Amino acid sequence: MIDEAELFGTPGQTALMRRGAAARILLGDNPRFSWYGRMTALGDPGGDTAEVLAALARLQGAGVCYFYPEDRAERLFADLAARGFATDRHEHFMGSDTALSAARAALNDVPLPADLTLAAVGWDTPREVLVAIAELCCECGVMPVPGSVMRGVALDGICLFATDPSGGIAATASCFRMHHPASRRARVAMWGLLATRPDRRGQRIALHLGARAMLHMHDRHGMRAFMTGVKADNASSSAICYRLGVSATGMIYAQCLDETLLGGSSITR
Numbered sequence: 001m002i003d004e005a006e007l008f009g010t011p012g013q014t015a016l017m018r019r020g021a022a023a024r025i026l027l028g029d030n031p032r033f034s035w036y037g038r039m040t041a042l043g044d045p046g047g048d049t050a051e052v053l054a055a056l057a058r059l060q061g062a063g064v065c066y067f068y069p070e071d072r073a074e075r076l077f078a079d080l081a082a083r084g085f086a087t088d089r090h091e092h093f094m095g096s097d098t099a100l101s102a103a104r105a106a107l108n109d110v111p112l113p114a115d116l117t118l119a120a121v122g123w124d125t126p127r128e129v130l131v132a133i134a135e136l137c138c139e140c141g142v143m144p145v146p147g148s149v150m151r152g153v154a155l156d157g158i159c160l161f162a163t164d165p166s167g168g169i170a171a172t173a174s175c176f177r178m179h180h181p182a183s184r185r186a187r188v189a190m191w192g193l194l195a196t197r198p199d200r201r202g203q204r205i206a207l208h209l210g211a212r213a214m215l216h217m218h219d220r221h222g223m224r225a226f227m228t229g230v231k232a233d234n235a236s237s238s239a240i241c242y243r244l245g246v247s248a249t250g251m252i253y254a255q256c257l258d259e260t261l262l263g264g265s266s267i268t269r
């Protein structure tokens with residue numbers, strides 16, 4: 001499912017992805033669990049959320065629950081802290097029809113700068129290109145995903161990248177299937193891993209790539225909604241999400257962290 005030779009990121013991040021892929025082998029048949037290459041996560045909170053997050057954190061170093069109601073976060077985090085875990089959160093952003101309309105409008109109105117060449121990672125893309133995309137992600141504080149996910153081999157998905165005339169990667173954006181086919185969220189895709197090289201920011205490159213990635217997953221794979229996690233203090237990420245009709249939902253990605261197992265490794269922005 002994942003190729004050891006194509007795990008990118010810090011040693012802590014690659015170790016987390018390795019454990020996440022192992023958990024996926026054990027839990028992948030259960031529609032409550034989701035995966036898009038980083039770690040296996042709970043996609044469907046319930047009365048047992050704290051228990052399940054603690055178990056995921058013990059196994060992987062991090063347990064994440066999507067779609068968790070914000071107004072219950074404080075109680076959940078107190079429960080996890082009492083069990084000896086650290087906690088963190090991303091705001092759960094999501095968009096469906098609004099996102100698709102915004103993406104179509106963006107593609108109409110916002111061309112890619114003329115000096116850039118757009119491509120999608122495929123099964124035959126040279127490893128060096130994946131390394132360069134992952135390096136850009138890391139430089140921008142975004143945790144990369146395994147090569148088999150970037151290539152659309154481990155699951156349906158697309159990783160777009162824009163190359164400048166010198167061959168450097170100027171920007172990347174991705175969209176992946178992440179939920180089990182029997183989940184009620186089967187048609188909600190993970191959208192994100194947006195990273196634009198600092199010298200090319202503000203040229204609406206992420207807007208163009210993000211819109212394209214979303215529409216590809218809708219047109220090719222029937223995805224109807226697009227979710228992503230945004231750190232509350234990440235103004236640029238939040239701005240591009242709203243620009244593409246992906247907005248705050250009143251839910252969070254609740255994180256339970258086993259700091260000993262994580263070894264000081266940060267997950268993603």
Ligand SMILES: CC(C)(COP(=O)(O)OP(=O)(O)OC[C@H]1O[C@@H](n2cnc3c(N)ncnc32)[C@H](O)[C@@H]1OP(=O)(O)O)[C@@H](O)C(=O)NCCC(=O)NCCS
Pocket residue numbers: 140141142171192193194195196197200201202203204205206207208234235236237239240243269
């Ligand atoms: C987020 C990021 C990818 C945006 O890249 P970019 O190519 O500069 O973005 P764009 O030029 O396409 O901007 C898209 C929209 O967001 C707005 N925007 C971008 N950065 C912004 C900022 N710092 N503050 C306010 N608005 C911002 C733009 O104004 C634009 O809206 P507009 O078309 O209405 O003017 C880039 O800042 C980055 O790599 N950040 C670090 C990594 C990260 O946080 N990624 C997101 C987490 S997955």
